[in-house]
Amino acid sequence: MTDMTRSTYAGLRPLAVRALGQTGADIERLVREARQSARRQRRLLTWQDLDIALQGRHKRMPDDVLWRVCLHEAGHAIAWSLLGVGEVLSVTVGVENLGQVLTRRRNDMAQTETWLRQTMACLLAGRVSERMVLGDVVAGAGGDDTSDLAQATDYALAAETRLGFSRINPLLYRNPSGSLDLLSLDRELAARVNERLISAETLASELLTSHCNDLLEIASRLQERGVMEGREIRQVLGLAEPGMPEP
Known part of the structure; x- marks a missing residue:
């Protein structure tokens, strides 16, 4: 890899991560607007222009909400x-x-059943x-069939x-169609399902309690920059990259 290629890769990588979720049309429009802005200032387009443009497409959260979201996502990433x-x-x-x-x-x-509990x-x-650091939780983990609680x-x-x-x-196999209605009709089944949820929540709590400093570190970096790559998460946790021996 040449120095120029390495430099280009280093500049594109963080931008690519920040652009996750954008469509091709979104990126094309963003680059065009950033280029027009640079031309008005009579200079060439830079990586920083694109980074600023990507950040500018998102409304800034209130600081307290942002910190809560950072903690929430850091918890997921650590687990x-x-x-x-x-x-x-x-x-x-x-x-x-x-x-x-x-x-x-x-x-x-x-x-296995262990895999299921871990997932x-x-x-x-x-x-x-959220509860561990802030003392309470918001409704963001629930709300619809794709939410954390629903899954x-x-x-x-x-x-x-x-x-x-x-x-x-x-x-006994039960057809998944309409199976969530069973929780309203079968109290014993609902109790067993809840036991499994509590067991999984306990596992997550024990894990995050033992990595509280890592949780705060990752959340702080997210609050500052808005994005982290998986490899940086693993570096904070002291984990090897996939396919590499443990450090």
């Missing part, structure tokens, strides 16, 4: 990284008052980190009704 059920690719905050942890799920792990813990880790509940319900992990009638 995914340390439990090993997924590889964190990037973490972004400040997009439409939301944050996002982009992960690559591992397909080489046996999907649920990753989904609940954002909520856990974790669906995993717990699947364990009891479809995956054969239940202590009661483990061989």
